[in-house]
Amino acid sequence: MNDTAHPPTAPLRARAEIDLAAVRANVRALRGRVAGAAVMAVVKSDAYGHGALPCARAAVEAGATWLGTATPEEALALRAAGLSPARARIMCWLWTPGGPWREAIEADLDLSVSGMWALAEVREAARQAGRPARVQLKADTGLGRNGCQPADWPELVAEALRAEAEGLIRVTGLWSHFACADEPGHPSIAAQLALFRDMIAHAEQRGLRPEVRHIANSPAALTLPESHFDLVRAGIAVYGVSPSAELGTPADFGLRPAMTLSASLALVKHVPGGHGISYGHHYATPGETTLGLVPVGYADGVPRHASGTGPVLVGGKWRTVAGRVAMDQFVVDLGGDEPEIGSEAVLFGPGDRGEPTAEDWAQAAGTIAYEIVTRIGTRVPRVYVNEVDEAGERPERAEGGERDTRDG
Missing domain, CATH: 3.20.20.10 (Alanine racemase)
Structure with a gap:
């Protein structure tokens, strides 16, 4: 870890x-x-x-x-x-x-x-x-x-x-x-x-x-x-990830995804229409809008192949990666919304809160959900919740991981 x-x-x-x-x-x-x-x-x-x-x-x-x-x-x-x-x-x-x-x-x-x-x-x-x-x-x-x-x-x-x-x-x-x-x-x-x-x-x-x-x-x-x-x-x-969408969803098998990947918005800003976004300007704003900067990139395991397609939940709405995913960050077009800087951007999770899932990212990147969860890099800390088992005993802390104080 x-x-x-x-x-x-x-x-x-x-x-x-x-x-x-x-x-x-x-x-x-x-x-x-x-x-x-x-x-x-x-x-x-x-x-x-x-x-x-x-x-x-x-x-x-x-x-x-x-x-x-x-x-x-x-x-x-x-x-x-x-x-x-x-x-x-x-x-x-x-x-x-x-x-x-x-x-x-x-x-x-x-x-x-x-x-x-x-x-x-x-x-x-x-x-x-x-x-x-x-x-x-x-x-x-x-x-x-x-x-x-x-x-x-x-x-x-x-x-x-x-x-x-x-x-x-x-x-x-x-x-x-x-x-x-x-x-x-x-x-x-x-x-x-x-x-x-x-x-x-x-x-x-x-x-x-x-x-x-x-x-x-x-x-x-x-x-x-x-x-x-x-x-x-x-x-x-x-x-908690289905082996393939063709077989069924995790819920079809009584499974629950265990990983939720999120980041804190590093910047929210107004830009005019026609503004190029990220390397190569593969995306330009269709009109005056707001942009949110998500401080993770392909060095953290966010697939560059999901440039322009990767889904993110910000402020209760699905957004899409605007332009190319860079090494350390990517941008989402907030469509004029103005969430606070530091607001949570959820890349994927179980889907309970309407957030995308690892399978959604797999579809966006043209890969499989196995790769999405496995590739999350070492710069992203793992934070463990519900460490207490049903017997009420807390296992010893895993080296290098963080612990959340919530119990199961």
């Missing part, structure tokens, strides 16, 4: 308010949809920009028994912050040669292995650590990224069995990842499920006994019960 020198009560240039009660409620909603399967809360990329440690704690409080990260460094940081194996299993899946295998083994992480090179490095690290590694074998069932190809799967399974017999690893899971689960009815979904079942069957027939088998990401967890197996990996849904 990013540090800030401002106390929680001081006005902030900008803030990303993270509602931890929403995170907990989203995890509970997911658990209700996947009855019989465990929930992994994916907290990679600083919990999709929301703050890994506070969100991990909130997810565990709500019943997530697994946490997922991309890199081993992300997973090791969670362990170092006090998320012990007794509180949550943690899996990491994006490895490169020479990675911190031994440290991960000693931290009781579950390590994804997609090929023979990785299995060889795990075995050596386990010898050095003097304890077996927890390994999950990943199958490429059609996504074409990480994972073992079906043709190579028998060799990887056979070598994993040998490593188990040597006492160097324990295969705890078999897993894969969907390519198009956010596209209802896409033919690859059924094809990947069938291939995953075949690859599981091969591994189990040869003698592997995994604790968990999993392929479901957020869209599959929400819409494909046949994909749930023993565990679902929920990423964007944990933060």
Whole structure:
């Protein structure tokens, strides 16, 4: 998390308010949809920009028994912050040669292995650590990224069995990842499920006994019960964002967006008609009007692709980015309204107050809502609200984050 020198009560240039009660409620909603399967809360990329440690704690409080990260460094940081194996299993899946295998083994992480090179490095690290590694074998069932190809799967399974017999690893899971689960009815979904079942069957027939088998990401967890197996990996849904507008809104799934991004107007001024705005003068005022300066830009994660289209709530009305988004600021045409300098400009939030949502910004920028929340930069402090869980206990403060005094 990013540090800030401002106390929680001081006005902030900008803030990303993270509602931890929403995170907990989203995890509970997911658990209700996947009855019989465990929930992994994916907290990679600083919990999709929301703050890994506070969100991990909130997810565990709500019943997530697994946490997922991309890199081993992300997973090791969670362990170092006090998320012990007794509180949550943690899996990491994006490895490169020479990675911190031994440290991960000693931290009781579950390590994804997609090929023979990785299995060889795990075995050596386990010898050095003097304890077996927890390994999950990943199958490429059609996504074409990480994972073992079906043709190579028998060799990887056979070598994993040998490593188990040597006492160097324990295969705890078999897993894969969907390519198009956010596209209802896409033919690859059924094809990947069938291939995953075949690859599981091969591994189990040869003698592997995994604790968990999993392929479901957020869209599959929400819409494909046949994909749930023993565990679902929920990423964007944990933060209350729908995986795709085509599947439905967050409310359709009982989810609530956890992040609200806002800024304080830095300037309000009168300008004449025909006044060019921002670099390139791609916007000129149609007549005499007022302009509001919003002090965030693409260095803060506001997408430049939303120049001229990004929506902002100011003074109870939707405004649109006027001209280009600059590095540190952008302008909105207030149409003659004169809100006070310092008034709140809400870029996105849950939508309760009529403000835009992350999906609205995604549509404006021609991208996906995942990118909108994940890209919010380190200059924007995260301010956590509703930190007190339902038991009335306040978790220890997450390093580098601010705390709001409101309780849940």
